[in-house]
Amino acid sequence: MGVVYRAWDDELDRPVAIKVITERALYTEGGRQRFRQEMRILARVHHHAIVSVHRAGQLENGLAFFQMDYIEGGNLAQLIANRSVNNDRLTASEAIHLLSPIAEALDYLHSAEKPIIHRDVKPGNILIPFEQGWGPASVLTDFGISLTEDETRMTSAGTIIGTDQYMAPELFAHGTFSEAPPVSSSSGADRYAFALVVLELLTLRPLRSVMSDEAWRFHRVFPGVSSNEIAPADAPAAAAISSVFTRALSNEPSDRHPTATAFLEDLARASAATAPSTFIPADELQKMEPPRPALPPVRPAGAQMAVPFAAPPKRRKWVRPLIAAGTVAGVALAAAVAYPTVIRPAWPAEAKNMASEFPQVLPDRQRGTGWNNTKCQTAQLQPSERARILCTGNNTTLAAVDYGSGDWRNRVVGDTANATHMSNGTCAVDVMDVPGNALHTIAVLPEDALSRYAFLISGPQINKDQLTLPVC
Known part of the structure; x- marks a missing residue:
């Protein structure tokens, strides 16, 4: 019922995604209601494994839209299709790692004050970021047909809402959706669908087939x-794994696992003897990426968004509609790509201050690219620390x-008598070896106004690193 476009937010100076309700859905009041419902639901959802929505509205031509986070990614359906070519099934441990964020997201949704x-x-509604290891391994999206306790279904009698091959048996009990089941039953239907998705990852075929x-x-x-x-x-744990799915896919909702996380925990115990393999290789994830059209020039702020009023094309893999560049509530639209998602959140206040002091070393947002092509995010604080950012990659940490304060840093660092003093005329630093680490590690200690900060660097080219870190 919607088309998603890649866009550029001039105010935030970053890419975003714009979801626009399609022309066909606009023919009915139900379509417009579902779009508004999705906006209301997502406005009160805040979870690291659920796509975030920033703003919503309606254009002069009547099209409704909302803006959400954009990060490069494919989806689980594409991963399954790629694996099916060579019958390369995921192990239980791979599936658990990949879908644990989705289980947490579903449990979060179901346990809300208004579930x-x-x-x-x-x-198709589970997105996988290309940058594995930075944030959630998967993200849940598309709430266009969601239901809450205080909202009714907006379908006529006999109309089935959902996707047939992932629907729980109780939803077919009377062959109709004219009467909404209780919320507790529906949350069980979500968990049933989730179990079907996990099963499909392990077998590479839907149970429906x-x-x-x-x-x-x-x-x-x-x-x-x-x-x-x-x-x-x-294979050695097949019987135990089958037993877990027998419970998760019970026709009786009350017999299923109480939460999606409990289901994955049960599956982990059943498959404990199997060899763990958590991360999907980066080159496999890149195979999910569609070819990129060049971004067209951005029109001046205020330009109208042109969307052709033609019937949407038949669904196929990586359909990529294009629209003319324009702005929607300050967002400059560019070339369209398939549904993206995974979030690069802003730094916490203290980390943001540090990143702004060293813009050539640290990115302006989490999971961005820092010095020496590393990827950076906040890390657990140690005693006496106000902020800590960890950047890894390219054989460097x-x-x-x-x-x-400089006093606190010096107390923690200790004796700097053997440090090498360096200056470029603008600022000065002390550089010294840090003993007791498996890899050669050095400390770079800025002086004067920047004396509250310290950098610890490890890597095979450490001698070169200490001369090229652009701290000033």
């Missing part, structure tokens, strides 16, 4: 999981630390 039911949990229409809708029986249907590493 939110997603109602369309499926691989092994059942007739009649059996799927009204006589569903989970057939179990055999050792030849899952990754070889998991850099820790930037704010001690609050």
